[in-house]
Amino acid sequence: AQSVAQPEDQVNVAEGNPLTVKCTYSVSGNPYLFWYVQYPNRGLQFLLKYITGDNLVKGSYGFEAEFNKSQTSFHLKKPSALVSDSALYFCAVRDLEGYQKVTFGIGTKLQVIP
């Protein structure tokens, strides 16, 4: 069965500093990986995805993520954090077998401090 782990409940970073939100995954075949962001009392918004190709993928709002197959990781990064980046971030993996459901991690709260 596929799974996603987000080891940090919360990440605090000063505005202007680089940020990293960690994610590791477990899946039987090749992974389709995603990052989503959720603002309070809102639905999830898609940020970026890795399907195949370059290990560094770029997404919305200046975010990027690095896929590392040997470490089964897909960490979310941004070179310079903004206060408006403060939100809940979810990593997700799609199972390419069966009905191809998407499994989400528990989420990491990002707090950017002015």
Add this chain to the structure above:
Amino acid sequence: ETGVTQSPTHLIKTRGQQVTLRCSSQSGHNTVSWYQQALGQGPQFIFQYYREEENGRGNFPPRFSGLQFPNYSSELNVNALELDDSALYLCASSIGTGELFFGEGSRLTVL
């Protein structure tokens, strides 16, 4: 193109009642999935519909059921509501193995 819309946005029910939540998928998306997000948790997969057929289900009891209509809109029905059913219910549409597009959710409170 319109995004995913869900209704109602908030509702309050009592234990034992039944509830129906509705979702209009994004234009052109033929797959709809439903997720339950309890407070402080990640979204948990309930089930998925593709071309009006349920083709996948998570670890939820049969009192959670759904429908998908020819225009790809969808309903989630929950019977015999329990207190633990209180959560944000999220609908997402997609095409193939692409990313999910979420609605804003329906916040259900069971008293």
